[in-house]
Amino acid sequence: MVQFIQAQNVGLAYLEEKFSLQLIEDDAFFTxxxxxxxxxxxxxxxxxxxxKLHFFRLVKYPPLSEETVKLVVLSPLLNLAxxxxxxxxxxxxxxxxxxAEDEEEIIRGQIDVLVIQEQFWVLVIxxxxxxxxxxxxxxxxxxxMLANPSEDKPSFGxxxxxxxxxxxxxxxxxxxxxxxxxQFTLLKRKNExxxxxxxxxxxxxxxx
Numbered sequence: 001m002v003q004f005i006q007a008q009n010v011g012l013a014y015l016e017e018k019f020s021l022q023l024i025e026d027d028a029f030f031t032x033x034x035x036x037x038x039x040x041x042x043x044x045x046x047x048x049x050x051x052k053l054h055f056f057r058l059v060k061y062p063p064l065s066e067e068t069v070k071l072v073v074l075s076p077l078l079n080l081a082x083x084x085x086x087x088x089x090x091x092x093x094x095x096x097x098x099x100a101e102d103e104e105e106i107i108r109g110q111i112d113v114l115v116i117q118e119q120f121w122v123l124v125i126x127x128x129x130x131x132x133x134x135x136x137x138x139x140x141x142x143x144x145m146l147a148n149p150s151e152d153k154p155s156f157g158x159x160x161x162x163x164x165x166x167x168x169x170x171x172x173x174x175x176x177x178x179x180x181x182x183q184f185t186l187l188k189r190k191n192e193x194x195x196x197x198x199x200x201x202x203x204x205x206x207x208x
Contacts, residue, residue: 030179081200
C-alpha cells in the first residue's frame with residue numbers, strides 16, 4: 001500500500017535516505033549567493049529601508065501571517081529583482097507529489113510558495129517565536145525543489161519568515177545535491193535586505 005507523507009513533516013534524514021540527497025559544503029558549488037553580485041542603487045536602498053520599517057511596524061501587532069509577509073516583504077523584493085518581468089512567471093499554491101524509485105512512500109504537499117519559471121522556489125513560513133529556526137523549513141523547501149521536473153538545470157530556493165532569509169541551490173544530475181547560504185536577518189542594524197536583493201538580482205540575471 002502506498003503511504004503518503006506530508007511535505008511539512010519531512011526531515012533532512014528522510015530525504016538523504018530516500019533520495020540520496022547530499023549536502024555540499026564546498027563554496028564552489030553555490031557561488032551564486034556571494035560571488036560577483038550586482039550593486040544596489042540608492043533608490044533601491046530607500047525602498048528596502050521602507051520594507052524593513054513596514055515589517056517592524058507590523059511585528060507590533062501579531063500574529064504575522066504568511067500572506068502578510070508575502071505582501072509586505074517578499075513582493076517588493078521580487079519586484080525590485082525583476083522577477084515580475086519577462087521571461088519570468090509566477091505560480092502560487094501548487095500541489096506536488098514526489099517519490100523515490102521503487103518506493104511505496106509519496107511526499108505530498110500544497111506548495112504555499114511562489115514558483116518562478118520552475119527554477120526558483122520561494123517558501124514563506126509563518127513568523128514563529130524567536131526560537132524557531134528557518135533550518136526547520138529547509139527540508140520542506142528541498143522536497144518541493146526535488147519535485148522540479150527539470151533534471152539538467154540547477155534550481156534555487158528562498159526560505160523566509162519575513163525577518164530572516166536563507167537561499168538554497170539544488171542539482172539533480174546523477175545524485176541530488178544541495179547547498180545552503182548564510183542566513184540573513186533584518187534584526188541587525190545594517191540592513192541585510194540589501195544583500196538579499198543583490199542575490200535575488202543575481203539569480204534573476206542567471207535564470208533569465
